[in-house]
Amino acid sequence: MGQLIGAQSSPRSIRSAHLRPELPEVDAVPPMNALEILRETVRILRADPSSFMTILALLVFPVSIALLSNAFIDASIVGALARRLILLAVASGLPLTHFLKQLCYHLAGTVVSSIVCFPLLLTFLLVAKASIAYSVACIYAGKRVVAAEFITMARRIAGRVVTTYLWVCVTISSCLAVFLVLLVAVCNAFAVLMYPPQIIVYPALLTVLVFSMVYAHTIIICNLAGVISVLEDVSGLMALLRSVRLIRGQTQAGLLIFLGSTIGMAFVEGLFEHRVKTLSYGDGSSRLWEGPLLVLMYSFVVLVDSMMSAVFYFTCRSFSMEMITADDSMEEQEMIASKLEDVS
Template sequence: MESPASNSPRMRLDHLRKEGSGETHSRVFELEPCDHDNWSNPRFGSMNALEILRETVRILRYNSSGFMAIAALLICPVSAVLLSNVLVDLSLVKRLTIRLLLVSKSSGLPLRPFIKQSCQKFAEMAISSATCFPLFITLSLLSKAAIVYTVDCSYSRKKFDTSKFYGIICKIWWRLVSTYLWVCMVIVGCITFFFLVLAAVCNSFAIIGFSPNLVVYAAMTVGLVFSVVFANAIIICNIAIVISVLEDVSGPEALLRSGALIKGQTHVGLLMYLGSTIGMAFVEGLFEHRVTTLSYGDGSSRVWEGPLLVIMYSFIVLIDSMMSAVFYYSCRYSTMESSDGEECQSILESVVVSPQAMDVQ
């Protein structure tokens, strides 16, 4: 068995100088084994969003079979259910939409088409998330762990090992579930706080006597501020999931560790989140327009357009999870560099080489 000291995940950043220019540099990770001492190599450094995307594509090419298997077996089924809304009860969506409209009206918001569409869209998302929660906490969570494990293997120049991954999952599963439940509570708390603030602001503007237009503008301002706060919360939650796989922490500790780890790199996470969100929203819109709403003749277009859009959506989810793992490694090294190269070892490797893990396998 290979020793963990010789196959630890590592990030090596080389400064490549462009011909004829002494000022242009680009930093890239290389997938090669090294020992933990080299984490403090001064050539390393943090990466921006574009460099993280390039590194993600490089890792995808290196371990393509493992990632494609994860996408096909774990991500595609969840994407198909999520896009098609087969588990969503339309009557529940209608009831929730009506209640949201009543709350909006009582808060002083005029019931304009934009407000109505927003309430309906949020009701669909809420009901869909609730009905798909069993899939999220099983297949989706398992896919995230598998992606992090495969990225870890790629940095150690190893291929995806099903038996080792099974042993690792048996060791860390409840830690992963605990972190995911805390992530759900953070997201629900953020959304609840947003609605409370939105209602308070709209009520205040309405009581003072401002026109409905100003009330709408105030609501939009609150929504924009919330979008930035919510995006930061999602970034912290995504990195917390990665941390719960790679480090021996879970729940609120993983969230606190995530917040401390990405400090100073939040703008990179925001760009990553923006790109993945736009991509997912684009595919969702195409699916709703081309598959759910439209059909040509006997509806045969859905036979190939539906699966194609599901594959596209699953690929975006795969890339997003991979980028979160790469972003973790980038932030982790930056933190270690500022703390004089503190020793670091992947929790996955310690699990693989432990006797308990061997017993499981």
């Protein structure tokens, strides 16, 4: 594990001015596309599987159990919120279809689950993501991951990590609130113009499509901000702004990472809903092995997603520094050219 992961890493060493002294010095990681980031993530996982599997078992697995099983969620609350959303959608002019009902129930379940599981997300999942980012940085630096060193560092960065996470929650909640307000406004505008519900569906779908792109960008920025709060001495709004600057030129790779992670999580959630909550063989014994297996699969997807976010941070930072170097070179060339013109 003493060697740097990724044969394509540059030999020159780059240390960000924002990095804390206790963090290892990381060599430059060249810009990668989404597939290369996935391959790099697999190499990092193979370099130190014990550390990442420990994080998965102790921190990610409990959160996955709570999110998939909905053990702490009252179904009546989800149903009441879903009915309110359905009434709001119908009052806005949308037709009452089976897809609309399922969408409202899914949205209500996601909101209630996020609120109920917030203590777990603020503790277990936040510590898991911080430890994953730190472990990836250690492996890139050719340094052994030591739990005692991470605990010491965690005490110093806990404030800024929590602050950044709260800003992330506010950002995502605001994005969802703006979407709902915009969707209702668009539907009501077409309803006032006396368009039938079958026609109102199309501008509503267009609004959902635009929101999906905005939401994907928001999640990418928020995930990157979480890594930044661990590896750099910034937090909160400044971490989000730093994330926006870093992601320039790497948006496509970030979108593909988000798409792959979302599909993976949705696939496992669908299997858990269908195989564990709905179906069973005979006396229901299938749940005894299918349930833990699907929870483990979901935990692994969360682990890989967090690792890819950390790798994405390093490649974005390297790309950003290369762009700065290129700009400086262009300025120097322009200055030399202007001096030559003055001499001539």
